[in-house]
Amino acid sequence: xxxxxxxxxxxxxVEGRNAVLEAFRxxxxxxxxxxxxxxQDGPIRTIVRxxxxxxxLINFVTKERLSQLSETGKHQGVIAHAxxxxxxxxxxxxxxAEERGEAPFLILLDNIEDPHNLGAIIRTANLAGAHxxxxxxxxxxxxxxxxxxxxxxxxxxxxVAKVTNLVKTMEELKEKGLWFVCADMDGEQMYxxxxxxxxxxxxxxxxxxxxxxxxxxxxxxAGIPMKGQINSLNASVAAGVLAYEIVRQRxxxx
Numbered sequence: 385x386x387x388x389x390x391x392x393x394x395x396x397x398v399e400g401r402n403a404v405l406e407a408f409r410x411x412x413x414x415x416x417x418x419x420x421x422x423x424q425d426g427p428i429r430t431i432v433r434x435x436x437x438x439x440x441l442i443n444f445v446t447k448e449r450l451s452q453l454s455e456t457g458k459h460q461g462v463i464a465h466a467x468x469x470x471x472x473x474x475x476x477x478x479x480x481a482e483e484r485g486e487a488p489f490l491i492l493l494d495n496i497e498d499p500h501n502l503g504a505i506i507r508t509a510n511l512a513g514a515h516x517x518x519x520x521x522x523x524x525x526x527x528x529x530x531x532x533x534x535x536x537x538x539x540x541x542x543x544v545a546k547v548t549n550l551v552k553t554m555e556e557l558k559e560k561g562l563w564f565v566c567a568d569m570d571g572e573q574m575y576x577x578x579x580x581x582x583x584x585x586x587x588x589x590x591x592x593x594x595x596x597x598x599x600x601x602x603x604x605x606a607g608i609p610m611k612g613q614i615n616s617l618n619a620s621v622a623a624g625v626l627a628y629e630i631v632r633q634r635x636x637x638x
Contacts, residue, residue, distance in 0.1 A: 397529040398464040399456050401427045406537025408434040412466050416441045418453055420461035431462055440464070455529040469527045472543030474553070477516030478560065480543065484515075487582045488562055489630065492518045494550060494598050495589040496619055499525045503534025504620035505587065510538035512627040514585075517544045518553060554601045557584060563603040566594045567622045571605030579606075579630045580637050587623045 398407050398414075405427070407414060417435045419428060421444040435442050445453075453463050474490075481488040491509050496502050502525050509517050525531065526546070532539050547553045554564055565579060566586035586602055588594030599605065608617060608625050617625070 396466045396469055396527075396532070397453070397455050398466050398532055399454060399459045399462070399529055400533050401431065401460045401462055402536055403533045404431055404462050404464045405434065406540055407464060407466055408438060410537070410540030412540060414438060414440040414464045414466050416443065416465040418443045418445050418450060418463045420447060420450055421445060423461045428461060456533050458533065469532065469539060469544075471527070471546050472516060474516070474518065474545050474547075474557070477543050477545065481515045486513070486515070487580075487634075488560075488584075489514045489582075489634075490516050490518060490557070490562070490584045491623065491627065492550060492554070492564075492584050492586045493520075493524065493619075494566075494586060494594050495520060495523045495592075496587070497523070497525055498590055498619070499528050499530040500534050501590060501618065501620040503531040503536075503539070505623045506531070506535040506542050506544065507538040508620065508624045508627055510535075510542040512624075512631050514627065515543070517542060518550070518584075519544065519546055520550050521546050521548055551597050551601050554584065554586075554598070564601065565604040565606050565626070566599055566602040567608065567626055568593055568599065568605045569607055569610070569616060571607035574606040574608055574626060574629050577604050577606055579626075579633045583630060585623070585626055585630065587619055587626075590619045 398404050417440050450459050450463060477490060478488055491514050506517055562582045562584050564584040564586055586594055586598060606626060608622060
């Protein structure tokens, strides 16, 4: 996140054609947009049209200038400065589930530090119909430009809440009827678990997995079958595998 000192407000850098288009389409306020001078292909023309429609300030700049502005190094010829992404609340997530007439499905992340993993998990959460993603304030990545780009626009639609204490949050959600399953290689095979109902899926750190206290507060520990020579999955892949087992069981229950 970069600070716009001229206006005293925070702005967020959105990079890449799809990410910028999704930001416009979701109704986000785009203050400025930087486009590679001379670029005239279809996606860029669409972005220019959206920028004019929404009154965004358009700047045509050199490749060198874009590289200076870029945080990800993968701007695809377009960078936008948007109003900062706002964190949601858990109450908003539960309300969203209620509005959809669905049992709450939340994804909780225990110290995910890689922005690419966080972005990919937010994308999976959106596609799997989860009502929100919960991250801790400390020892974890926040909503950076890389997260936004990796989420492929899902960050515009999927609520993300930041909490001080993950264990305390889980205890409070248990009182509201949720139960929790975490991913761990020593857990019971996920296909043998009942993953229906109001559920929180907990995914751990890329190297260490789920922390001891968080794991102790989970109702079930789910193991993903491993048939290869290595015994661990990338955090975002593990989240995807388990999230879609939850989706499968929910569909089967109908």
